[in-house]
Amino acid sequence: xxxxxxxxxxxxxxxxxxxxxxxxxxxxxxxxxxxxxxxxxxxxxxxxxxxxxxxxxxxxxxxxxxxxxxxxxxxxxxxxxxxxxxxxxxxxxxxxxxxxxxxxxxxxxx
Amino acid sequence: xxxxxxxxxxxxxxxxxxxxxxxxxxxxxxxxxxxxxxxxxxxxxxxxxxxxxxxxxxxxxxxxxxxxxxxxxxxxxxxxxxxxxxxxxxxxxxxxxxxxxxxxxxxxxxxxx
Numbered sequence: 288x289x290x291x292x293x294x295x296x297x298x299x300x301x302x303x304x305x306x307x308x309x310x311x312x313x314x315x316x317x318x319x320x321x322x323x324x325x326x327x328x329x330x331x332x333x334x335x336x337x338x339x340x341x342x343x344x345x346x347x348x349x350x351x352x353x354x355x356x357x358x359x360x361x362x363x364x365x366x367x368x369x370x371x372x373x374x375x376x377x378x379x380x381x382x383x384x385x386x387x388x389x390x391x392x393x394x395x396x397x
Numbered sequence: 398x399x400x401x402x403x404x405x406x407x408x409x410x411x412x413x414x415x416x417x418x419x420x421x422x423x424x425x426x427x428x429x430x431x432x433x434x435x436x437x438x439x440x441x442x443x444x445x446x447x448x449x450x451x452x453x454x455x456x457x458x459x460x461x462x463x464x465x466x467x468x469x470x471x472x473x474x475x476x477x478x479x480x481x482x483x484x485x486x487x488x489x490x491x492x493x494x495x496x497x498x499x500x501x502x503x504x505x506x507x508x509x510x
Contacts, residue, residue: 318495318496319495321499323499329503330501330502330503330504331499332501333498333499333500336496336498376439376440378440378499380495380496383447383495384445385430385442386456387432387440387441388439389437389438389439390439
């Protein structure tokens with residue numbers, strides 16, 4: 288059974304803090320690693336899809352790195368803002384299945 | 398506007414009464430999938446479809462059926478709903494099955510009494 292682990296489960300930071308989350312996944316049979324942001328009462332939206340070991344992606348203040356050999360990805364948020372409050376999901380693509388982690392819920396206080 | 402549309406958004410029904418949740422996408426995506434979201438469990442895949450007339454089971458297919466007769470539509474059918482199917486359901490689509498990002502519908506909250 289493929290398992291995707293995300294840590295921490297939740298965290299609370301102050302506006303302006305930088306933070307990062309971890310996604311761990313099986314290192315075999317890798318196709319892609321997805322990151323999604325899921326705001327309350329909305330549907331998940333894609334942040335990044337990464338396919339190559341060593342990939343680094345950036346969108347504004349949010350960036351992600353990928354290590355397929357050791358099976359982890361980091362998501363970084365620089366200078367957190369209240370609008371960054373959301374659950375961040377990672378998903379591991381192996382074959383045709385996309386396996387989601389349970390997410391990291393970020394709360395940013397102003 | 399590119400979107401995935403699900404209906405109904407909210408539904409309360411009773412055990413055993415057949416229901417269908419529709420899903421339609423206007424992006425000409427080949428890949429479509431259904432997920433359910435339950436507290437503490439994350440998104441779990443129910444069924445997926447690589448293309449028209451091609452469907453396959455995900456992690457939790459029991460009690461569900463799907464069909465893919467047209468590229469844009471991927472309905473989820475609950476033939477005889479039970480209370481353990483009370484959940485938040487998402488339909489999603491992507492251009493490619495392997496690396497394409499998923500576009501999600503707005504979700505359908507289903508309660509089975």
